[in-house]
Amino acid sequence: MLSEVSFDLPVRAVLPALAEALRAAGTAVLVAPPGTGKTTLAPLAVAGEVAGRVVVAEPRRVAARAAAHRMAALLGERVGGRIGYAVRGERRVGPDTRVEVVTTGLLVRRLQHDPELPGVGAVLLDECHERQLDADLALAFSVDARGALRPDLWLLAMSATPQADRFAALLGEPGRPAPVVRAAAALHPVTRIWAPPPRPVTPPGGGRVAPALLDHVAATVRRALREQAGDVLVFLPGAGEIAAVAARLADLPDSVAVLPLHGRLPAAAQDAALRLRPIEGDAPQPRPIEGDAPRAFRLGAPGAAPGPGTADRRRVVLATAVAESSLTVPGVRVVVDAGLSRVPRTDLARGLGALVTVPVSRAGATQRAGRAGREAPGVVYRCWSEATHGHLAAQPEPEIATADLTGFALELAAWGDPDGVGLALPDPPPPAALTVARETLTTLGAVDADGRITARGRAIAAVGAHPRLARALLDGAERVGADRAAEVVALLAEETLTRAGDDLTALWRRLRTATADPATTARWRTEVRRLRATLAPPPRDLAVAAWADGAKATSREPKVQDRGGPAGRLPDDLAAGVVVGLAYPERLGRVRRGGGSAYLMAGGTAAELAAGSGLAGSAWLAIAVADRSPGAPAARIRLATPLDEATAREAGGPLLRTDREVGWFGGEVVAREVVRLGAIELVDRPLAAPDPERVAEAVLTGLRETGLGLLTWTPEAAALRRRLAFCRHALGDDWPDVSDPALLADAPTWLGPELAGARRRADLGRIDVAAALRRLLDWRQAARLDELAPERLAVPSGSRIRVDYADPAAPVLAVKLQETFGWRDAPRIADGRVPVLLHLLSPAGRPVAVTADLASFWRVGYPQVRAELRGRYPRHPWPEDPTTAEPTRHTTPRRR
Numbered sequence: 001m002l003s004e005v006s007f008d009l010p011v012r013a014v015l016p017a018l019a020e021a022l023r024a025a026g027t028a029v030l031v032a033p034p035g036t037g038k039t040t041l042a043p044l045a046v047a048g049e050v051a052g053r054v055v056v057a058e059p060r061r062v063a064a065r066a067a068a069h070r071m072a073a074l075l076g077e078r079v080g081g082r083i084g085y086a087v088r089g090e091r092r093v094g095p096d097t098r099v100e101v102v103t104t105g106l107l108v109r110r111l112q113h114d115p116e117l118p119g120v121g122a123v124l125l126d127e128c129h130e131r132q133l134d135a136d137l138a139l140a141f142s143v144d145a146r147g148a149l150r151p152d153l154w155l156l157a158m159s160a161t162p163q164a165d166r167f168a169a170l171l172g173e174p175g176r177p178a179p180v181v182r183a184a185a186a187l188h189p190v191t192r193i194w195a196p197p198p199r200p201v202t203p204p205g206g207g208r209v210a211p212a213l214l215d216h217v218a219a220t221v222r223r224a225l226r227e228q229a230g231d232v233l234v235f236l237p238g239a240g241e242i243a244a245v246a247a248r249l250a251d252l253p254d255s256v257a258v259l260p261l262h263g264r265l266p267a268a269a270q271d272a273a274l275r276l277r278p279i280e281g282d283a284p285q286p287r288p289i290e291g292d293a294p295r296a297f298r299l300g301a302p303g304a305a306p307g308p309g310t311a312d313r314r315r316v317v318l319a320t321a322v323a324e325s326s327l328t329v330p331g332v333r334v335v336v337d338a339g340l341s342r343v344p345r346t347d348l349a350r351g352l353g354a355l356v357t358v359p360v361s362r363a364g365a366t367q368r369a370g371r372a373g374r375e376a377p378g379v380v381y382r383c384w385s386e387a388t389h390g391h392l393a394a395q396p397e398p399e400i401a402t403a404d405l406t407g408f409a410l411e412l413a414a415w416g417d418p419d420g421v422g423l424a425l426p427d428p429p430p431p432a433a434l435t436v437a438r439e440t441l442t443t444l445g446a447v448d449a450d451g452r453i454t455a456r457g458r459a460i461a462a463v464g465a466h467p468r469l470a471r472a473l474l475d476g477a478e479r480v481g482a483d484r485a486a487e488v489v490a491l492l493a494e495e496t497l498t499r500a501g502d503d504l505t506a507l508w509r510r511l512r513t514a515t516a517d518p519a520t521t522a523r524w525r526t527e528v529r530r531l532r533a534t535l536a537p538p539p540r541d542l543a544v545a546a547w548a549d550g551a552k553a554t555s556r557e558p559k560v561q562d563r564g565g566p567a568g569r570l571p572d573d574l575a576a577g578v579v580v581g582l583a584y585p586e587r588l589g590r591v592r593r594g595g596g597s598a599y600l601m602a603g604g605t606a607a608e609l610a611a612g613s614g615l616a617g618s619a620w621l622a623i624a625v626a627d628r629s630p631g632a633p634a635a636r637i638r639l640a641t642p643l644d645e646a647t648a649r650e651a652g653g654p655l656l657r658t659d660r661e662v663g664w665f666g667g668e669v670v671a672r673e674v675v676r677l678g679a680i681e682l683v684d685r686p687l688a689a690p691d692p693e694r695v696a697e698a699v700l701t702g703l704r705e706t707g708l709g710l711l712t713w714t715p716e717a718a719a720l721r722r723r724l725a726f727c728r729h730a731l732g733d734d735w736p737d738v739s740d741p742a743l744l745a746d747a748p749t750w751l752g753p754e755l756a757g758a759r760r761r762a763d764l765g766r767i768d769v770a771a772a773l774r775r776l777l778d779w780r781q782a783a784r785l786d787e788l789a790p791e792r793l794a795v796p797s798g799s800r801i802r803v804d805y806a807d808p809a810a811p812v813l814a815v816k817l818q819e820t821f822g823w824r825d826a827p828r829i830a831d832g833r834v835p836v837l838l839h840l841l842s843p844a845g846r847p848v849a850v851t852a853d854l855a856s857f858w859r860v861g862y863p864q865v866r867a868e869l870r871g872r873y874p875r876h877p878w879p880e881d882p883t884t885a886e887p888t889r890h891t892t893p894r895r896r
Contacts, residue, residue: 001044001045001047001048001075001082001098001099002015002041002044002045002047002048003048004074004075004076005041005044005074005075009035009036009037009040009041010032010036010037010183010184010185011030011032011036011037011038011041011042011183012037012041013183013184014030014032014181014182014183015041015042015045017181018030018042018045018046018156018181019045019046019049021178021179021181022046022049022122022154022156023049024179025172025176025178025179026146026151026152026153026154026155027146027154027155027156027171027172027178027179028155028156028157028171028178028179028180028181029156029157029158029159029164029167029168029171029178029179029180029181030042030156030157030158030159030181030182030183031158031159031160031161031164031180031181031182031183032158032159032160032182032183033160033183033185033370034160034367034370034371034374035185035370035371035373035374036183036184036185038126038158038160038183039056039058039063039067039070039126039158040067040070040071040074042124042156042158043056043067043071043099043101043124044071044074044075044099046122046124046154046156047098047099047122049122049154050121050122050154051121052119052120052121052122053097053098053099053100053119053120053121054098054099054100054120054121054122054123054124055100055102055107055110055117055120055122055123055124056099056100056101056102056124056126057101057102057103057104057106057107057123057124057125057126057135057138058101058102058103058104058126058127059103059104059126059127059130059132059134059135060103061087061088061103062261062262063126063127064085064086064087064101064102064103065085065087065101067085067101067126068083068084068085068092068099068100068101071083071099071101079092080092080093080094080097081094081096081097082096082097082098082099083097083098083099083100083101084097084099084100084101085100085101085102086100086101086102086103086106087102087103087106088103088105088106088464088527088530089526089527089529089530090526103134104125104132104134104135104137104138105134107123107134107138107142108134108137108138108141108411109464111138111141111142111145112141112411112414112415112461115141115144115145115148115149115150116145116149116150117145117150117153120153121152121153121154122153122154122155122156123142123153123154123155123156124156124158125138125139125142125155125156125157125158126158127158127159127160128157128158128159128167129159129160129161129163131396131398131399131400131426131427132399133399133400133403133405133407133408136398136399136400136425136426136427137408137411137412139157139167139170139424139425139426140170140420140423140424140425141415141423142155143155143170143171143423143424144415144423144424155171157170157171157178160367161363164180164182165177165180166426167426168180170424170425170426171424188373188374188375188376188377188378189373189377189378190335190369190370190372190373190377190378190379190380191377191378191379191380192369192380192382193379193380193381193382194382194384194385194386194389195220195223195381195382195383196383196384196385196388197212197213197216197383198216199212201213201216204237204340204356204357204358208357209237209241209338209340209357211244213338213383214241214244214245214248215248216383217234217236217245217336217338217383218245218248218249220336220381220383221234221245221249221316221336222249222252223381224334224336224379224381225252225256225314225316227379228333228334228379229333230314230331230332230333230334230376230378231314231315231316231317231329231331231332231333231334232314232315232316232317232332232333232334232335232336233317233319233329233332233334233335233336233371233372234316234317234318234319234335234336234337234338235319235320235321235335235336235337235338235360235368236318236319236320236338236340237320237321237338237340237341237342237357238262238320238342238355238357239260239262239320241338241340242260242261242262242318242319242320243260245318246258246260246318249316252316254313255313255314256313256314256315256316257313257314257315257316258315258316258318259315259316259317259318260317260318260319261317261318261319261320261329262319262320315331317329317332320342321341321342321364329371330375331375332371332372332374332375332378333372333375333376333377333378333379334372334378334379334380334381335368335369335371335372335378335379335380335381336380336381336383337360337365337368337369337380337381337382337383338383339359339360339365339382339383339384340357340358340359340360341357341358341359341360341361341364341396342355342356342357342358343355343356343358343396343397343399343402344356344399344402344403344404345402345403356627359384359392359393360392360396361392361393361394361395361396362389362392362393362394362395363394363395363396364396365382365389365392368380369382398426398427400425400427400429400430401427401430404433404437405429405430405433405434405436405437406437406440406441406466406467406468407466407467408429408437409429409434409437409438409441409447409451410441410446410447410453410457410460410461410467411461413441413446413447413451413452413453413457414453414457414458414461418438418447418450418451418452419434419451420434438451440467440468441457441467443654444456444457444460444467444468444471445457445471446460446461446467446471459474460474462534463531463534464530464534465489465493465531466493468583468584469489469492469493469583471582471583472485472488472489472492472579472580472582472583473485473486473489473531473534473535473579474535475582476488476489476578476579476582477535479578479579479582479650480570480575480578480579481575482532482535483528483532484570484575484579485535485579486528486531486532486535487508487511487512487524487528488504488508488575488576488579488580489531489579489583490524490527490528490531491504491507491508491511491524492579492580492583492624493527494520494523494524494527501639502609502610502613502615502637502638502639502640503613503614503615503639503640503641504576504580504622504624504639504640504641505572505573505576505641505642507639508572508576509572511524511525573641573642573643574643574644574647576622576641577620577622577641577642577643577647577648577651578622578643578647578650578651579651580622580623580624580640580641580651581622581643581647581648581650581651581652582651583624584622584623584624585602585651585652585653585654585655585678586601586602586603586655586678587601587602587603587607587622587623587624587626588601588602588620588621588622588623588643588648588651588652588655588677588678588680589601589602589607589620589621589622589623589637589640589680590619590620590645590648590680591617591618591619591620591621592606595617596616596617597609597610597611597613597616597617598634599621599623599637600679600680601623601626601635601678601679601680602652602655602677602678602679602680603678603679604678604679605626605628605634605635606633606634606635607623607626607634607635607636607637608634608635608636608637609637609640610636610637613637615637615640615641615642618642619642619644619645620642620643620644620645620647620648621637621640621641621642621643622640622641622642622643622647622648622651623637623639623640624638624639624640624641625637625638625639625640626638626640645682648677649677649682652677652678655676655677655678656675656676656677657675657676658673658674658675658676659673659674659675659676660672660673660687660690661673661674662687662690662691662694662695662697662698663698663701664698664699664701664702664705664706667702667706667761668702668760668761669695669698669699669702669759669760669761670698671686671687671690671694671695671698672684672685672686672687673685673686673687695759696755696756696758699755699758699759699760699763699764700747700748700755702761702764703744703747703755703764704744704747707740707744708740708743708744710761710764710765711764711765711767711769712765712766712767712769713769714769714770716770717768717769717770717773719791719802719805720770720773720774721738721773722804722805722806722808723785723789723791723805724736724738724773724776724777724785724789725738725739725805725808726789726805726808726811726830726834727781727785727788727789727830728808729808729809730788730808730830730833730834731788731830731831731833734781735781736776736777738773738776746776749775749776750772750773750775750776751767751772752772752775754766754767754768754772755767788829788830788831789803789805789811789829789830790803790829791803793813793827793829793836795813795815795819795820795823795887796819796820796821796822796823796887797818797819797820797821797887797888797889798887798889799815799819799889801813801814801815803829803836810837810852811829811834811836811837812836812837812838812839813827813836813837813838813839814839814841814847815838815839815840815841816840816841816842816843816845816889817840817841817842817848817849817865817882818843818876818877818887818888818889819887819888819889820838820840820854820882820887821877821879821882821883821885821886821887821888822882822883822884822885822886822887823854823883823887824854824855824858824883825854825855826838826851826852826853826854835852835853836852837850837851837852838850838851838852838854840857842869842873843869843873843876843891844873848865848869849861849862849865858882858883862882866878866880875891876891
């Protein structure tokens with residue numbers, strides 16, 4: 001086939017070497033920069049070397065269609081002859097097709113259906129460096145199928161980046177990597193112009209791009225049109241930004257055609273941007289619909305084949321990352337790069353996934369700039385500074401590192417390798433993300449406890465949609481009818497539809513009545529037909545039916561059908577709510593107290609409607625799309641539909657549970673029965689006869705959480721605790737530890753039956769703490785406690801003075817000085833190990849000396865104290881030798 005093509009591209013020079021490598025090893029890696037022709041010429045060369053069909057896998061639908069059209073045009077044929085393609089919802093092949101271009105997702109489905117790929121002689125994986133999930137799976141499954149079933153199958157990975165060693169190792173055998181064939185670059189020189197905004201622009205938050213940056217991109221396009229010749233290719237992160245910039249360029253002269261290019265456009269509009277003209281015999285392409293798009297879109301007649309007037313105009317093609325590689329936009333001499341990419345991110349903790357806007361990587365910026373130099377010297381205007389460029393990431397993150405892995409995990413389970421161990425995956429899936437994905441699949445009944453796929457899982461996988469949406473389709477068909485379920489699931493599967501307001505039911509009605517954008521409506525209806533076809537024939541196997549019946553039986557409420565009549569007669573909002581709830585039960589939300597726009601979702605995450613939303617005040621919402629910006633206190637609701645509590649119970653059946661709770665809440669024991677939908681409390685009623693053991697556990701929990709202050713510490717109890725602490729300090733660890741942590745940890749032992757019998761907070765306050773503390777002592781300790789740590793000590797005057805054990809290292813005896821006459825040394829306790837610290841008081845009760853060495857005090861300190869105080873307190877004795885004086889607690893009688 002290649003011999004029929006006279007068009008020469010740089011990759012052609014290495015195709016003989018490529019064929020030789022494939023004949024020798026059966027696998028190879030082709031490294032060829034963008035624009036060298038690898039996507040169009042390599043498949044034709046391989047087709048001339050193998051007997052079977054050559055399947056070329058592209059990561060995007062627009063690239064698959066474009067590649068097929070290019071190859072057919074090179075052969076002078078129409079698509080559907082020797083060159084064909086297949087994407088979701090569309091296939092154009094025939095009995096003579098030798099090269100079929102498919103999406104990587106479709107190749108994965110074919111491998112799952114029959115890994116032997118009968119009739120296929122070679123598989124070419126294009127742009128494998130982009131590292132999309134489907135591309136990683138297609139590579140891994142193809143390598144596994146070749147090794148186990150089809151050693152004759154040729155396998156070729158094609159990449160635009162020089163990092164080929166990883167793919168060579170994956171395609172080859174241990175110690176023998178696949179041969180790598182490299183093609184020289186065909187790029188012409190590209191001049192870089194740094195064009196940052198004149199004023200700082202707010203970085204994108206989540207998915208939103210600042211209008212000021214879009215203003216600047218539009219201004220840079222106008223500048224490029226003035227300063228340069230040739231068509232202009234503008235890179236923007238998404239379809240919304242493309243529409244916004246197109247509107248800003250609506251006043252360009254008629255000599256300039258502004259054309260969008262992204263994967264959600266209808267085929268005819270993509271062809272217009274790529275200048276693909278229908279060859280005689282191709283299906284006719286629809287004419288443009290007037291009045292449904294800004295003038296900027298009508299300039300290039302999206303949706304129509306480019307006519308003579310369009311071909312003569314200068315073009316501004318507004319594209320997403322789809323134009324970075326895989327396909328060529330002809331005529332481009334200038335690139336304007338906004339410097340942003342849109343990538344998937346998953347919040348594993350909250351179960352929220354979203355497309356977020358991030359700065360482009362340096363590798364991505366290089367790929368984009370190269371588009372200006374494919375056919376002649378070109379220019380790239382980068383809407384950021386050279387200093388900023390140096391701080392960009394070197395390479396984009398692979399999708400496996402950041403995306404929701406639920407579908408990925410289901411594919412692994414269906415392949416028979418739930419963990420992916422041993423498969424030729426470029427990177428292993430992150431363990432946390434894979435665990436969350438497996439838990440989701442288990443909840444859906446798609447995998448068993450070991451991660452192996454179930455019969456229900458195979459039914460879900462066969463739908464060809466995200467597992468959550470497939471589950472909603474299968475189970476929703478029984479609840480709301482097959483047609484309605486397919487319509488709502490098709491709406492949820494279409495990313496661009498979910499950005500047209502936040503009222504899902506209103507959007508659904510516009511699509512059904514064809515009052516939405518015609519191209520969008522046509523795309524939606526195509527997906528509806530595909531999904532509806534997967535439901536025929538309707539019977540399911542017994543395992544699936546049993547699972548569904550079990551999920552239904554979880555709810556105590558009447559079924560939706562019972563409340564609304566036949567499934568087809570349900571109100572639109574309830575029908576939509578059932579399907580959304582089946583897909584995302586953790587996103588069923590109830591309005592918070594007081595009404596308004598704040599909701600609590602069943603998964604436990606707070607969510608809010610945008611200001612002015614017509615959904616505000618709805619008691620319940622089935623939330624289809626929500627995302628949460630980093631640091632935001634709540635998720636933002638992007639798409640939802642109202643429903644009632646009964647419908648929420650029905651849709652979220654697996655999350656519905658009844659708990660009998662006995663615990664410590666708000667400083668008291670609470671015994672209640674609670675009906676919950678996930679984190680949402682539906683019913684809260686008191687328990688009349690709670691389990692006594694659980695009540696005791698709750699009391700103990702409350703004590704440990706709140707502290708020993710819940711007990712009544714009488715002076716006697718507090719004093720005893722201090723004496724026990726002194727004994728442990730003075731005599732060792734044989735004595736009980738009465739610190740707060742120790743007492744709380746051992747509360748069941750020393751509080752004993754009093755704690756076991758407590759039913760509320762007040763019962764704790766009635767416990768005799770002093771008696772309870774004595775349970776910590778063995779009989780020997782109890783017998784000697786008063787001897788070792790006496791509560792009171794007798795002093796020479798005959799008084800019995802209380803000992804203060806507040807400091808276990810230094811017990812204090814506060815006694816009037818006159819009562820200690822006759823003592824030569826301070827008393828000692830704890831078997832004579834610890835001297836008592838004497839606080840010697842004046843007759844007025846004020847300390848005049850603090851000492852544990854009484855003999856020293858009598859010699860040194862007392863004479864000074866005597867001299868100072870004898871005149872102040874003349875009625876009290878102040879002998880010269882207190883060690884021999886008579887102790888007294890009375891005053892000296894006054895002489896008459």
